[in-house]
Amino acid sequence: xxxxxxxxxxxxVSDNLIQYSSGLIPIxxxxxxxxxxxxxxxxxRWNEQSPNxxxxxxxxxxxxxxxxxxxxxxxxxxxxxxxxxxNENDRQNETSRIIHNYFQLSIKLHDLFQQWCKSDVRxxxxxxxxxxxxxxxxxxxxxxxxxxxxxNNVQRITKxxxxxxxxxxxxxxxxxxxxxxxxxxxxxLDKSNLETRLRExxxxxxxxxxxxxxxxxxxxxxxxxxxxxLKSLSVKEARTELLKxxxxxRKVADCVLLMSLGKQDVVPVDTHIxxxxxxxxxxxxxxQLNTTNYxxxxxxxxxxxxxxxxxxxxxxxxxxxxxxxxxxxIIQSTSLKRSISSYETHSxxxxxxxxxxxxxx
DNA sequence: CCCTTACCTAGGCT
DNA sequence: AAGCCTAGGTAAG
Numbered sequence: 450x451x452x453x454x455x456x457x458x459x460x461x462v463s464d465n466l467i468q469y470s471s472g473l474i475p476i477x478x479x480x481x482x483x484x485x486x487x488x489x490x491x492x493x494r495w496n497e498q499s500p501n502x503x504x505x506x507x508x509x510x511x512x513x514x515x516x517x518x519x520x521x522x523x524x525x526x527x528x529x530x531x532x533x534x535x536n537e538n539d540r541q542n543e544t545s546r547i548i549h550n551y552f553q554l555s556i557k558l559h560d561l562f563q564q565w566c567k568s569d570v571r572x573x574x575x576x577x578x579x580x581x582x583x584x585x586x587x588x589x590x591x592x593x594x595x596x597x598x599x600x601n602n603v604q605r606i607t608k609x610x611x612x613x614x615x616x617x618x619x620x621x622x623x624x625x626x627x628x629x630x631x632x633x634x635x636x637x638l639d640k641s642n643l644e645t646r647l648r649e650x651x652x653x654x655x656x657x658x659x660x661x662x663x664x665x666x667x668x669x670x671x672x673x674x675x676x677x678x679l680k681s682l683s684v685k686e687a688r689t690e691l692l693k694x695x696x697x698x699r700k701v702a703d704c705v706l707l708m709s710l711g712k713q714d715v716v717p718v719d720t721h722i723x724x725x726x727x728x729x730x731x732x733x734x735x736x737q738l739n740t741t742n743y744x745x746x747x748x749x750x751x752x753x754x755x756x757x758x759x760x761x762x763x764x765x766x767x768x769x770x771x772x773x774x775x776x777x778x779i780i781q782s783t784s785l786k787r788s789i790s791s792y793e794t795h796s797x798x799x800x801x802x803x804x805x806x807x808x809x810x
Numbered sequence: 811c812c813c814t815t816a817c818c819t820a821g822g823c824t
Numbered sequence: 825a826a827g828c829c830t831a832g833g834t835a836a837g
Binding site: 490595599603604606654658695696697699700701718719720722738 | 830831834
């Protein structure tokens with residue numbers, strides 16, 4: 450074990466780790482709120498060290514982040530056994546690119562907020578916090594994590610994802626007594642007893658979904674470029690493909706589209722967004738979330754918040770999590786019914802179900 | 811198309 | 825203290 454001192458904390462780093470590269474990106478707190486972005490329910494892989502310090506895993510790196518004085522500092526650690534590029538300049542370029550891509554820093558929240566203010570008084574009135582970014586995450590990790598999210602809470606999802614990484618992912622190293630693992634690959638998850646083991650780990654009925662999803666990706670899809678191909682499809686086409694995966698319904702599909710496939714306008718509708726629609730945008734309380742209502746709410750927000758409606762959703766969602774109905778709502782006269790448009794045909798839904806049904810093992 | 815129901819579990823609440 | 829409820833849903837009927 451060796452000790453390193455960062456700006457705020459001292460680290461105890463295991464001997465099998467090396468500091469790979471580090472850097473700094475100037476960015477204001479209105480462009481990046483690290484806590485709300487990393488712990489707001491998009492990713493389940495970050496540990497908070499202090500209010501401005503986080504440690505998590507991206508690819509084969511353990512990454513330490515600190516946001517201080519309008520600068521985002523990052524330090525990458527990796528396992529010594531990994532073949533390391535000896536060129537320091539290359540390493541700096543690589544790590545800088547990873548951070549830029551993960552936080553999608555070419556997208557300026559300030560500009561988006563100005564757009565959203567034009568059409569939504571809740572943004573105008575400062576009721577929605579700034580600094581919340583949509584992360585560009587690994588599709589497989591995102592998919593499996595959100596399969597776990599059904600009927601579940603963030604704390605337990607985090608625990609489950611962690612268990613999955615410990616059980617099946619490659620170990621990277623230890624920092625401050627916490628062991629960090631890579632997210633497992635499809636091949637690493639392709640075990641005959643996956644479901645059994647996940648049930649032992651208290652995944653409940655999601656264990657079967659994950660087993661089925663992995664088998665489907667490995668043996669039916671059998672294409673390592675699957676997720677990349679989806680990126681080049683339209684939202685509707687890509688969603689149809691995702692819905693064929695066991696355990697993936699509309700909400701999980703939309704999360705993957707938004708957070709892993711670059712579909713920035715997709716608005717996943719969960720119970721919170723549903724509740725926001727009811728509380729702040731005049732949706733009827735009695736409406737439950739069936740396909741038609743999901744479409745209505747999703748389409749309504751996509752039109753209200755364009756462009757990058759998914760980003761507005763992330764901000765609005767975050768607000769809902771913290772406020773927990775602390776203030777009375779202002780019911781807008783805007784009607785959701787006006788924006789009803791069904792873009793999922795009946796035949797497509799039936800096809801999806803048949804495909805899922807016939808997939809055995 | 812719309813509506814129900816079952817599904818796992820942990821933690822908070824009563 | 826044991827039972828109820830809910831947490832970023834989905835599949836099956």
